[in-house]
Amino acid sequence: MRKVSLLLFLFPLLIAMNSCNDEENSNAEKMSDQVILIIDNDTQAPRSEEPLLIISYGNDGKVAYKRVYITDKKGELDLKLERGKYRAEFAYISGKEPDNFLEFDVDNSTPRQLIMPIFDKRDYYDCTLLIIDTETLQPRINEPVIFASLNENDTEISAKTLITDSNGKISFHVVAGKYRAKFGYESSDEIDNTFDFSIKPDGDKNIVMSVKSSSLDDRKPIGYTYFEDNFHWVTSDFGGSDYMNGDFPTTETYIANIKDPYLLNKINAAGWTFDGVVSFRLGYIKFGSASKVNSSKGTITTFPLVVDAEKYTNVKIKVKVARYLTKAGGKDAENFVTVSLAGNGSFSRSSALTFVTLPATNEAYNEWVELEAIAYNVSSNTTISIGKANLISVGRFFLGGVSITKDSKAEIE
Known part of the structure; x- marks a missing residue:
């Protein structure tokens, strides 16, 4: 008699447990593995370890949630998403407002990879920098100029060497921002002229840098x-x-x-x-x-x-x-x-x-x-x-x- 009573007690409990397992399995079946690969459209290099905002929309078209994820070293983001509509937002310049967007749907539980190319959508300007010798008033022709981009604190973040043309100019295609030109008056190995300038959307795009001898310098080596x-x-x-x-x-x-x-x-x-x-x-x-x-x-x-x-x-x-x-x-x-x-x-x-x-x-x-x-x-x-x-x-x-x-x-x- 006791065995019958125990079975009668356990039977509803087993049914409830099976019901929960069925519900969990049902929810798991609704989830889909989605891999989003973030790559630079120009260089085709992955944008690794950078933030990506994922926005989920409900059936009423309103935002259900917003979540920020970080791409891995391969520029990928592994997500488990339910069926629905989504939007990915990414900033070309890390730390700035998002300017690249990808809208996508998750329809079934089949795993897939999405590729999100990231475009540089900033305005670029064609600019020149003329190097003029203050002693001779002549342009410095066929000579190297170190051209650097600066951040907001005037620290160099990238630099390259350009050669002046037959008119004493270097040409560059850049966005609005701060820049620096460095020139060696007597030798390219000894930089003694530095010029900081800004490129603005409504400003002059043809800049003049006057260079001069540093004869008043004490001529001690760098690091002295x-x-x-x-x-x-x-x-x-x-x-x-x-x-x-x-x-x-x-x-x-x-x-x-x-x-x-x-x-x-x-x-x-x-x-x-x-x-x-x-x-x-x-x-x-x-x-x-x-x-x-x-x-x-x-x-x-x-x-x-x-x-x-x-x-x-x-x-x-x-x-x-x-x-x-x-x-x-x-x-x-x-x-x-x-x-x-x-x-x-x-x-x-x-x-x-x-x-x-x-x-x-x-x-x-x-x-x-x-x-x-x-x-x-x-x-x-x-x-x-x-x-x-x-x-x-x-x-x-x-x-x-x-x-x-x-x-x-x-x-x-």
């Missing part, structure tokens, strides 16, 4: 070191501790408290002038304090650069810094380091810019990171200062190295 300090001279004699070792010792000595002639001579021999709230650690120095008043007053300044008299140069300034992290995990909000110039020089080719603020990334808390800036047309009366950016906020940081090297030839008459 004018100044370098790794602060190894900041020894235990100064009374500071290594805050970066993970134990967060607080022992440090402010520059104002250094009275020992021996230590003052070491500072002078290093080539620095100190001002304000700068303190000595062990092998590096620290800027600022926890006070919003005092933290704005710390700077160090080089002696005048050792550049040949009446000559100029373009230099790359590199600083090795680390943002400050307290033992309790507190982080100063400000993450900027200021580098400034006095005397000749500018951080811009086209205007007077005597200081720049360099952002240290968030990962730089108690970790060293290298920042850099380019200064143009500096000379033997130029000094370079490093310090805090904001005058009211707390933004302590450590400095563990500075180098000033030749970046390129000066472009000054």
Whole structure:
């Protein structure tokens, strides 16, 4: 009797389980394997590891859902889709708005591959750049010009070499944007003329670049070191501790408290002038304090650069810094380091810019990171200062190295 009762109890349950399995199988049968291959129409290269937006439409024609997928290294996207209407959207320039679209239907469960060619739909313009010698007023014929595309931050993203024609011109077919031309006045191996310009839809498409001798350049080779300090001279004699070792010792000595002639001579021999709230650690120095008043007053300044008299140069300034992290995990909000110039020089080719603020990334808390800036047309009366950016906020940081090297030839008459 008990067996009969147990069977009567289990029988409806088995029917329900079979019903669920049938429903799952039915849903699985509705799904179809769809592979979408994204390729560049011009190069036929796959657009790998880039976002693709898939839009699904319901039976009423309204959007059911939108989902973003990333293509694999082969430029493919493997999807399982139900029957219905879909739209794929892709941006020719990654990060911009989609400008390529593909509408498709999924009718059955048969696997298939769709190919979505990606077209460059931007407007292109035929342009020329004329190279004129400012001394002879003649075009520079049959000579190489490095032609580069720039991003929004004026960083080169692609470059190629073009040869001027019999009229001293190079021709190029480009979209609206920022570009750079580089030319060697005396030798193509020594670039000493650089010209940044923009192509606009309603602007001039025939550009003129005037080139000149860089005779006022100091002729030092690229990479030549004018100044370098790794602060190894900041020894235990100064009374500071290594805050970066993970134990967060607080022992440090402010520059104002250094009275020992021996230590003052070491500072002078290093080539620095100190001002304000700068303190000595062990092998590096620290800027600022926890006070919003005092933290704005710390700077160090080089002696005048050792550049040949009446000559100029373009230099790359590199600083090795680390943002400050307290033992309790507190982080100063400000993450900027200021580098400034006095005397000749500018951080811009086209205007007077005597200081720049360099952002240290968030990962730089108690970790060293290298920042850099380019200064143009500096000379033997130029000094370079490093310090805090904001005058009211707390933004302590450590400095563990500075180098000033030749970046390129000066472009000054």
